Amino acid sequence: MDLDQLTQSLARNVKRWRSERGFTLDALAARSGVSRGMIIQIEQARTNPSVGTTVKLADALGVSITTLLDHEQGATVRLIPPEQTVRMWSTPDGSVARLLIGTEQRGPLELWSWRLTPGGGSRSDAHPEGTVELIHVTAGELTLIVDDVPHPVPAGSSATFEAHVPHAYRNDGAETVELMMAVSVPPAR
Structure with missing residues (x-):
């Protein structure tokens, strides 16, 4: 997966999981320690955050980093080359x-x-x-x-x-x- 795909997947998945959890931007910022502005930039795919920021968001959302970076959800069997x-x-x-x-x-x-x-x-x-x-x-x-x-x-x-x-x-x-x-x-x- 190239960096652009990664940025797009992260944007889509942070937004999706924040919405599924019912977290506002402010609530996710408070839970994760990541600024509201940084979360907005991530959700709009305008930045590629550090590993530490990605880990903090995954932890705050209660999902794995894999889930935040995954561009294809839903298959029963997933083979990862x-x-x-x-x-x-x-x-x-x-x-x-x-x-x-x-x-x-x-x-x-x-x-x-x-x-x-x-x-x-x-x-x-x-x-x-x-x-x-x-x-x-x-x-x-x-x-x-x-x-x-x-x-x-x-x-x-x-x-x-x-x-x-x-x-x-x-x-x-x-x-x-x-x-x-x-x-x-x-x-x-």
Whole structure:
């Protein structure tokens, strides 16, 4: 999906989910911490927001990032070829986070593929209460930081945590870290 398609899908889906939830622009701004003006620009497809802004809106709407970026809703079986996955962030030295697939059944559920080059990392704000992340490291050793406490997760190991606190993923080692991550977000109330 190209950037223009992504911007158009995000505009349409933020507007749709805000309407389905019965949120005014001001209510969504208050819930998400994203300014009313920025939400208007997003809904009018006049801006391509940061990953952090997109995550805040998805959390506030109680949907997955996949749902906000999805341009085709409704099929019973959805096959996502590699070229349609969404690269949410990357660095020049090769670190990357890719959203592979997600669903809205019983609350949003997302599956991610991450690669962190040596010295690479990413921070995340707290997600809504009840959000759970599952991680499986396939290469290297991840340093998972949850509420300022570091946890080493070597290749072949898995971890899970409640993600309603600030958290981060770091590669403090000399080899590239590769991991799979599933994120389950409770439905919006």
